[in-house]
Amino acid sequence: MTFVVPFDGSELAEAALVRAVEYASVLDEEVVAVSVVPERKRYAREKGWIGEDESYDVDAVVGRLRDQVQALAPDATFEYERIREFPPESKLAGHIERLALEHDPSVVFLGSDNVGRVVTPLTSVGVHIAADESYDVFVVRQPEPPKVDAIEPHPEFYGREDSA
Template sequence: MHYFVAFDGTRLSEEAVRRVRSMAHATDDITVATAIPDGDEEFARERGWLAEDDPFEMEAVVRSAREEALSLASAAEFDALRVGHHAPSGAIGSRLRRLVRDIDPEVVVVGSENAGHQMDAVGSVASSVIGGDSYDVLVVRHVRE
């Protein structure tokens, strides 16, 4: 089985990776993907992917995001999608959905407080990714302590 996890460094996306790790068997594939706005220092700093005093360097941000994701699921593959700093609404979700189509997983996992409640939220990454019908979807809404 192949699992795809949308990861953005939030607590719910971290929990989504942990849930997949606990469900997956040793022979299953896990792909963890994140979209990183190019040059968006605030985005990277909020997620702890860029230190307060460090200048924005995309490779360093991608490396930090990869390290965080793989610390949660060491056997996973990691994909970082670069999007424009001022990407239009829905751009991140569209890029992730294209990656999902290319990977063709059986299960897509997202961490979202609103997915399923607000499916029509404009620009919602979760609603864009879970809208496909060729895979099952697991929405993680709560962090297990």
């Protein structure tokens, strides 16, 4: 089985990837980061992948996402899918989930600050991914070291200025 991490380059996605790596090292699991990259500028701007007046180079964004994954999880696999449209969150989640299911995940590690709350925004991709019952979901809400004694904290991630 495999730990899968939907990865968009955000701080919480990084935290989820790091947590997956921490657990994988103890449980001897593989880690796969999956990204769906719409070819629309609006989405890229909303994700912070490009600035307001910046042109959108999809290949460059994919390269940056791959580099982020490799920096935090050198042994992880990175897979992505380019899509032409800027779909609603539920369709985007469907693309992510399909990529995840290709790896028969035992656990999907989600970086989200709103999955599982009583009031959940309908625009959350995580809500749709967490709804699938074919795998367990580990929600990472904060970029902080694990609180499980048997899990060794990632050596570089938690000391960075842009985390926690």
